[in-house]
Every structure is written in structure tokens, then in C-alpha cells.
Amino acid sequence: MTKRPAMTAYHPLVSGLHFALMLLITMLTLHPLLLLSSLLFASVNGCLYYGRGFIKRGIYLGLSVGAYAVCIYPLFNHNGTTPLFYLNHMAVTSEAVTYGITMTILLITVFFWCEVGRAILDSERLLYLVGRIFPSLALMLSMSFRFLPLLRQRFLSIQAAQRGMGRRSESLSFFMRCSLLVKEISTLLSQTLEISAASSISMENRGYGVTKRTTYSRFTFRKSDGILCLIFLALSLPILFLIITGGFQVNFFPDRTLPSLTPVKITAWLLSCLLALFPALTEGIHRKRN
Amino acid sequence: MKHTILSLSHVSFTYPGDLTPVLSDISLSVKEGEIVLLCGASGCGKSTLLSHMKKNQIPFGKGSGDIVFDGTAIEEMSDFDSAREIGFVGQDPDSSIATDQVWHELAFGLENLGVPTDEIRQRIAEISEYCGITSWFNKNIDELSGGQKQILNLASVLVMRPRLIILDEPTSQMDPIGVRRFVDLIVRLNRELGITIILCEQHLEEILPIADSLLIMDQGKLLAYGPVSMAHKLMQSCRDKTKKPLAVEGAMPSALQVFIGHPFPKEASASPWSIRMGRNLLKTYAPSATDMGSSLRPVRTAEKNADASLVAKDLCFSYQKDLPILSHLSLTLHKGECYGLLGGNGSGKSTALKVIAGILKKKKGKVLSDQTIFYLPQNPKDLFTEVTVEDELAEAFWGHTMSDSEKEERVFYMLQKMELTPYKDSNPMDLSGGQRQRLALGKLLLLKPDILLLDEPTKGLDSLFKDKLISLLRDLLSKQMSLLLVSHDLEFAARVCDRVGLLFQGQITSEGTVREFFTENSFYTTGARRMSQNILPDCILPEDILNRLSRGGEHEII
Numbered sequence: 004m005t006k007r008p009a010m011t012a013y014h015p016l017v018s019g020l021h022f023a024l025m026l027l028i029t030m031l032t033l034h035p036l037l038l039l040s041s042l043l044f045a046s047v048n049g050c051l052y053y054g055r056g057f058i059k060r061g062i063y064l065g066l067s068v069g070a071y072a073v074c075i076y077p078l079f080n081h082n083g084t085t086p087l088f089y090l091n092h093m094a095v096t097s098e099a100v101t102y103g104i105t106m107t108i109l110l111i112t113v114f115f116w117c118e119v120g121r122a123i124l125d126s127e128r129l130l131y132l133v134g135r136i137f138p139s140l141a142l143m144l145s146m147s148f149r150f151l152p153l154l155r156q157r158f159l160s161i162q163a164a165q166r167g168m169g170r171r172s173e174s175l176s177f178f179m180r181c182s183l184l185v186k187e188i189s190t191l192l193s194q195t196l197e198i199s200a201a202s203s204i205s206m207e208n209r210g211y212g213v214t215k216r217t218t219y220s221r222f223t224f225r226k227s228d229g230i231l232c233l234i235f236l237a238l239s240l241p242i243l244f245l246i247i248t249g250g251f252q253v254n255f256f257p258d259r260t261l262p263s264l265t266p267v268k269i270t271a272w273l274l275s276c277l278l279a280l281f282p283a284l285t286e287g288i289h290r291k292r293n
Numbered sequence: 294m295k296h297t298i299l300s301l302s303h304v305s306f307t308y309p310g311d312l313t314p315v316l317s318d319i320s321l322s323v324k325e326g327e328i329v330l331l332c333g334a335s336g337c338g339k340s341t342l343l344s345h346m347k348k349n350q351i352p353f354g355k356g357s358g359d360i361v362f363d364g365t366a367i368e369e370m371s372d373f374d375s376a377r378e379i380g381f382v383g384q385d386p387d388s389s390i391a392t393d394q395v396w397h398e399l400a401f402g403l404e405n406l407g408v409p410t411d412e413i414r415q416r417i418a419e420i421s422e423y424c425g426i427t428s429w430f431n432k433n434i435d436e437l438s439g440g441q442k443q444i445l446n447l448a449s450v451l452v453m454r455p456r457l458i459i460l461d462e463p464t465s466q467m468d469p470i471g472v473r474r475f476v477d478l479i480v481r482l483n484r485e486l487g488i489t490i491i492l493c494e495q496h497l498e499e500i501l502p503i504a505d506s507l508l509i510m511d512q513g514k515l516l517a518y519g520p521v522s523m524a525h526k527l528m529q530s531c532r533d534k535t536k537k538p539l540a541v542e543g544a545m546p547s548a549l550q551v552f553i554g555h556p557f558p559k560e561a562s563a564s565p566w567s568i569r570m571g572r573n574l575l576k577t578y579a580p581s582a583t584d585m586g587s588s589l590r591p592v593r594t595a596e597k598n599a600d601a602s603l604v605a606k607d608l609c610f611s612y613q614k615d616l617p618i619l620s621h622l623s624l625t626l627h628k629g630e631c632y633g634l635l636g637g638n639g640s641g642k643s644t645a646l647k648v649i650a651g652i653l654k655k656k657k658g659k660v661l662s663d664q665t666i667f668y669l670p671q672n673p674k675d676l677f678t679e680v681t682v683e684d685e686l687a688e689a690f691w692g693h694t695m696s697d698s699e700k701e702e703r704v705f706y707m708l709q710k711m712e713l714t715p716y717k718d719s720n721p722m723d724l725s726g727g728q729r730q731r732l733a734l735g736k737l738l739l740l741k742p743d744i745l746l747l748d749e750p751t752k753g754l755d756s757l758f759k760d761k762l763i764s765l766l767r768d769l770l771s772k773q774m775s776l777l778l779v780s781h782d783l784e785f786a787a788r789v790c791d792r793v794g795l796l797f798q799g800q801i802t803s804e805g806t807v808r809e810f811f812t813e814n815s816f817y818t819t820g821a822r823r824m825s826q827n828i829l830p831d832c833i834l835p836e837d838i839l840n841r842l843s844r845g846g847e848h849e850i851i
Contacts, residue, residue, distance in 0.1 A: 167668025
């Protein structure tokens with residue numbers, strides 16, 4: 004990732020809402036128009052954040068999932084009415100292949116949105132969102148993020164100490180190597196206990212458990228954040244309503260059917276496109292200004 | 294008359310299962326706005342005394358006496374008040390930090406007290422500016438240096454606006470630059486905000502000059518308590534009481550050591566504790582510059598033509614590309630020689646040791662040696678895998694074929710040599726810093742290495758243990774073992790090394806015998822040298838100055 008995404012200027016609730024809405028719209032439907040546009044916008048956002056290598060990763064994922072969904076899945080699902088060829092007297096149908104392709108695209112799209120979400124919602128923002136719901140879980144996570152690197156560093160220095168005594172794992176038998184590892188882990192364990200005891204004292208010293216905690220975050224929810232959330236809802240509610248009421252219902256088996264597109268549906272879709280493009284738009288404006 | 298903020302009367306304490314008390318009949322009172330320095334050998338009860346000053350830290354055991362903070366007994370303070378009004382910072386910067394981000398650590402205490410978010414925001418901004426944290430405010434904790442972590446620990450206590458701060462050996466794990474920054478911050482807190490500070494420390498060169506009062510403890514008893522300007526008298530009265538030299542004397546600033554060691558007319562003046570005061574003292578009383586032969590304590594110099602036991606040539610190493618830690622480092626270690634590798638923080642000293650020991654893989658260069666090289670890690674605990682000291686030593690023979698009786702015999706001998714026999718059934722983790730260091734050293738020595746590499750061997754040791762370590766190392770040198778050590782502690786290096794080298798930007802930029810090195814440098818040198826520079830030649834340790842004074846100036850002074 005090159006720079007901090009421009010979306011980070013908004014409150015995490017804004018980006019969290021955007022992420023959740025995009026996932027909903029993508030996952031609730033298999034309509035090709037919605038799916039392909041969602042894929043397109045997710046890639047645009049992703050490329051802005053990660054550069055072109057982003058697409059490459061998507062293609063690799065697509066190929067590996069596609070290999071299963073397009074080539075193998077149809078061999079086992081024989082529903083559908085248009086046989087392409089027969090294998091062991093069983094029809095391999097064009098419907099099953101289409102379904103495989105659609106599912107692959109859906110998966111890549113979800114993966115892309117998750118990557119976009121990850122770029123905007125770094126650990127601090129994610130932790131904030133989690134902390135809104137479960138405050139103590141958020142503190143626990145924050146403590147683990149502190150603890151794991153510390154343990155890793157301690158383990159490296161324990162290994163260095165053992166090597167410094169002339170115990171080189173390269174020159175040891177497999178059995179001895181395992182036994183050395185057990186020794187290293189036991190040293191790590193006793194140090195870990197010591198560290199935890201000391202940190203619990205230090206937490207108590209600073210009043211942990213004295214009264215009900217507040218959960219501090221560095222984010223302030225401004226009026227503009229509230230307005231953005233309302234806009235997001237306004238852009239997404241029409242299409243969500245249509246999807247849920249079956250307006251974009253696609254069938255694959257036994258026959259492929261696509262619902263007809265009415266002007267209302269097209270308008271709702273265009274609105275959702277605006278929503279999907281929002282990160283890219285803010286990013287563009289931000290980069291132009293600087 | 295200043296307001297008394299903390300008073301202890303007849304405080305005694307015994308840990309459960311122990312017969313002798315850790316603290317016996319301690320009474321003292323601390324005035325608001327003072328910096329009180331508590332010193333004593335390790336294991337004398339300093340930490341136990343400090344932990345009695347904060348409610349949640351009072352240990353389990355049999356205690357008596359009263360401790361009163363600002364009119365309220367410590368035990369009766371509410372948890373809320375205790376957390377807010379009395380701050381405590383321990384010695385290990387790593388384990389005191391609870392969360393993963395600098396900003397979160399600062400907010401942690403206030404979150405606990407239920408302070409509203411807007412107020413937290415304002416308070417951590419203020420503290421971050423005051424403590425100079427702002428430039429690394431957005432960092433993760435694991436990107437910080439040890440010194441920064443300790444400043445963060447102090448700041449995360451300060452943010453709760455305590456009236457009293459207790460510091461338990463806060464700088465023992467830090468390098469000299471970190472120590473100076475930390476000490477500066479303490480001084481500002483005290484002078485600008487009037488916060489009362491009680492601290493204990495092993496190395497006093499930096500701390501003593503800023504303290505107002507000095508408390509000296511020995512074996513659970515308070516031997517002396519008084520203003521720092523009377524330090525020499527306090528120490529004299531302690532000596533009279535215990536009839537033996539005090540463990541803390543070796544840790545005192547060089548100026549004070551010289552002042553105490555030489556019969557100056559003491560009644561006339563206050564104790565000198567800074568280099569400047571020491572220089573004034575020497576200028577007044579130093580013998581005239583005539584008759585100054587150079588028969589000072591001879592520095593051991595390894596025979597020049599002795600065989601080299603280790604030659605490192607053009608060592609290069611880096612963790613990341615384009616960021617070389619070592620670039621073409623070369624050094625030669627002779628048989629029976631002690632070589633000290635000095636240098637600032639991040640100069641690559643420890644890395645150099647690890648590369649020479651073969652723990653890290655060198656990128657370029659050669660290490661030529663046909664002898665066994667062992668490495669003593671900075672944290673001796675990293676070597677410990679067993680639950681008793683005796684087993685720990687025996688564990689050294691893991692993978693060696695040897696009869697049990699021979700093992701036992703060698704372990705028995707090593708226990709005696711390292712003075713650990715009384716502790717042979719204790720858990721290595723329960724030992725004091727100095728005992729742990731000796732245990733780790735003993736464990737390595739059982740395997741009879743020819744070359745020993747020591748990484749910061751004096752970290753966290755008091756001066757008594759340091760002296761023991763020095764005599765142990767001297768003994769090894771006399772048996773033709775070669776030592777290569779890395780240290781921040783210049784006084785220690787000046788005492789034990791034959792030659793020293795300065796590591797700068799990945800290579801050794803200057804090198805020489807200890808005396809050459811420390812007398813040629815004027816900034817990066819020992820306190821005694823800075824004090825005697827241009828006044829007395831060739832002095833790098835307080836003993837040297839004392840020698841000079843007693844030989845040259847008898848007729849003038851006594």
C-alpha cells in the first residue's frame with residue numbers, strides 16, 4: 004500500500020458502514036449486472052490503494068477457485084437443460100458452467116471488497132468498531148497485539164542464547180533438536196508468566212478495575228460523518244429493497260432466467276454504483292488537491 | 294515548614310515463611326516537592342519498602358507500623374484515589390506496558406478511572422507535548438527503543454496527575470543516553486510541577502545530583518536519612534554503624550568517591566556530587582604539577598606477541614538491505630586478553646557479538662579461530678530451563694556424555710566458585726540480578742570455553758556484584774581465557790578491560806589500551822577522567838585520583 008487511503012479521514016463508522024453495505028449488495032444477489040459492476044468498482048478502489056499488483060492477486064485467486072467451480076463442479080451437478088457433452092452418460096450442462104463462473108466472480112468480488120476494507124479499516128479502526136460492541140474484547144485484542152511481538156522477540160533471544168552455548172540445531176539429531184525446542188519453549192513460558200504478572204501489577208497500579216471503564220478512541224464523529232452515513236443509506240436502500248423483494252432474482256436451474264430491467268431498477272443500480280465508487284472518488288479528489 | 298506528604302512510622306515486614314524481617318522498624322517522612330533517593334545493595338529491602346507506599350502493591354506477609362499519605366493511612370485510601378494520586382513505575386519497561394499503541398497506553402489509566410473521552414483527548418495531548426512523545430505518538434509499542442518505552446511508562450502514570458511518583462530502579466535497563474533523557478524528565482516534573490518523587494537506583498552518577506534527600510538502607514534497616522549535600526557524613530555514620538564499607542559506595546559519583554576516600558578537610562564543605570564540584574575540589578587541593586611520576590595502578594596489558602585467539606576480518610552484517618549494521622568490522626583478540634567493545638545505542642555492539650559467536654550469519658568477512666566461543670546473553674534468564682539452580686548447572690552437560698559422579702562433582706565445584714551453594718535448591722527465576730548473572734556465567738564455564746563473549750554483563754547489577762564479577766573475570770583471564778565484552782558501563786570497562794575499541798557506524802574507529810583510550814577521549818570517557826582532565830594526568834578511575842592525591846600532596850592536605 005502506498006499511502007493512507009483518503010477514506011481514513013472519515014470516522015470508522017462511515018467506512019464500516021460502507022464496507023458492510025457493499026458486502027450486502029454483492030452477496031445478496033447473483034445478477035450479472037450487479038455482480039460485474041461491483042467487481043469493476045472493487046478493482047478500481049483496490050488498484051488505487053494497492054497498485055496494479057492487486058488485480059494479479061485477484062486473477063490467481065480466480066483461476067484457483069475457477070478451476071474447481073467451472074471445471075469440476077459441473078461434473079457433479081447435472082441439473083440444467085442444455086447439455087454441452089456427456090461424460091459417463093451424465094450430462095455436463097451449460098447452466099452448471101454458468102453457475103460456476105458466477106460463483107467464482109462473486110467470490111473474487113467479495114475478496115476484493117475485503118481487501119479494500121482492510122486498507123481503510125486498519126487495526127485501530129477495526130478495534131474501535133469491535134470495541135463499540137464488546138469493549139473488553141477490544142482491550143484484550145489490543146493487549147494481544149502488544150504481547151505477540153514481545154513474545155516473538157523474547158523467543159529469538161532465547162534461541163540466540165542456546166546457540167551461544169554451542170547448541171546448533173543444524174548439527175543435532177532430530178530427537179535432540181526437538182528436545183532443544185522444548186527447552187526453548189519452557190524458558191519462554193516461564194518468562195511469559197513473569198511478564199504477565201508484571202503487567203497485571205502495572206495495570207492495577209493505573210486503576211484497572213476501579214470503576215466502569217470508558218473506552219477512549221482517537222476518532223470524533225462529526226456532523227459530516229453523520230451526513231455521509233445518511234447519504235450511504237439513501238444510495239443503497241433502493242437496491243437493497245429491490246434485491247430483497249426479488250427484483251434481481253436470477254435462476255440457473257433448470258433454465259437460466261434473467262429478470263427484465265425496468266427504469267426503476269436501473270436508477271437504483273446507478274445509485275448503488277455511486278456508492279461503490281465513493282472511496283475512489285474521495286481518493287481522486289484528495290490526490291488532485293495534494 | 295513544608296507539608297509532609299508521606300510518613301512511615303516503625304514499619305516492619307516479614308514475608309510469609311521467613312524468619313528474618315525484610316524491613317525492620319523504618320520511620321521516615323517525605324516533604325512535598327522533594328526528590329528522595331533510596332539506595333542500598335540489592336536484596337536490602339528497597340523494593341519491598343517502595344511497594345509498601347502503594348496500596349495495591351503491599352505484599353502479603355506480616356507487617357506492622359503506619360504508613361500515611363497526606364493524612365490518610367495507605368490501606369484506607371480508596372482504590373480510586375490510590376490509583377490517581379500515587380504513580381508507580383517499575384524497572385522492566387517492557388512488561389509494564391499493557392497495550393499495543395502509544396496513544397492507547399497514555400489513555401489506559403484515564404479509561405480505567407472512567408474519565409470522559411473529550412477530557413482524555415485533551416489530557417494525553419498535553420502530556421505528549423510535555424514529555425516529548427509527540428514525534429512518536431502514532432507508533433506501535435514494538436517500534437520503540439527501551440528508553441522511549443520507559444518515558445512512555447512514566448507519561449502514562451503522569452497523565453493521571455499524581456502527587457507522588459514512585460520509581461523502582463527505572464533506568465537499570467537503559468543505555469546512558471536514555472538515562473539522561475529520563476533523568477531530565479524527572480527533574481522537570483519536580484522543578485516545574487512540584488511532584489514529589491521517591492526513587493531507588495543502583496547507578497548513582499546521574500541520579501544523585503538531582504536528588505534532595507538520600508536514604509541509605511542495609512539489610513532491612515534504615516541506616517541514614519538526610520540531605521544529599523551531607524552525603525559523606527551520612528555514609529560515614531553508616532560505616533560507623535555497620536563497621537564495614539558500604540555496598541553503595543562504589544555506585545556513588547566519582548567526585549563523591551574521591552571526596553570520601555581522601556582526607557580532605559571535610560567539615561568545611563558540603564559533599565561534591567557533580568563533575569564540576571569535583572573539579573573545583575581537585576583544583577583547590579591537587580598537588581602541584583611537579584613530581585608526578587607515572588607509577589599509577591598498572592593496567593594489565595596482554596602480551597603483545599601472544600597468539601591471537603580470535604581474528605575477525607571485514608565483517609559485514611545487515612538485517613535489512615541498505616541498512617548496514619556492521620560494515621567491515623575487524624578486530625583481534627589475544628589469548629588471555631579482555632577486549633571491550635564500546636559504543637552508543639544502536640551502534641551494532643550486540644550484533645557484532647552475535648555475528649562473531651555465529652548466532653547471526655555474517656554477510657561478508659571471516660572469523661578465524663580454532664577455539665570454542667561461547668556467548669553470555671544480555672538477559673541471563675534466556676539461558677534458564679530448569680527449576681533449581683543445581684539442575685540448571687547440570688543442564689549445561691545436555692548432549693555431553695559424562696558419568697553422573699563427574700557431573701555432580703563439577704556442578705558442586707561451580708556452585709562454590711560462583712557462591713551459589715546456599716541457593717542450590719532455589720528457582721533460578723527467584724535469584725537476584727547478580728546471582729542470576731553468576732549462575733548463567735557458571736553454566737557456560739562448566740563447558741570450558743576458550744573465548745567468552747559477554748553482552749552487557751553489568752546490566753542491573755549493584756556495585757557489590759559488579760566487583761564480584763570483575764574479580765571472577767580477572768580470574769578467568771589469568772587462566773588464559775579470552776573475553777570480548779560489550780558494555781555501556783564505561784567505569785566497568787575501565788576496570789576490567791585490557792584494550793577497548795569504539796564502534797561507530799559499523800566499524801571500529803578508535804582502539805587502544807584502556808588508559809590510552811580513556812585519557813585521549815574527553816567526552817566519551819569515565820567520570821573520573823572528566824573530573825581530573827587537565828588537573829591530574831592519566832587518571833581514569835577514582836582510585837587513580839586517590840593514588841595521585843595521597844602520593845603527591847601529603848604535605849599540603851593533612
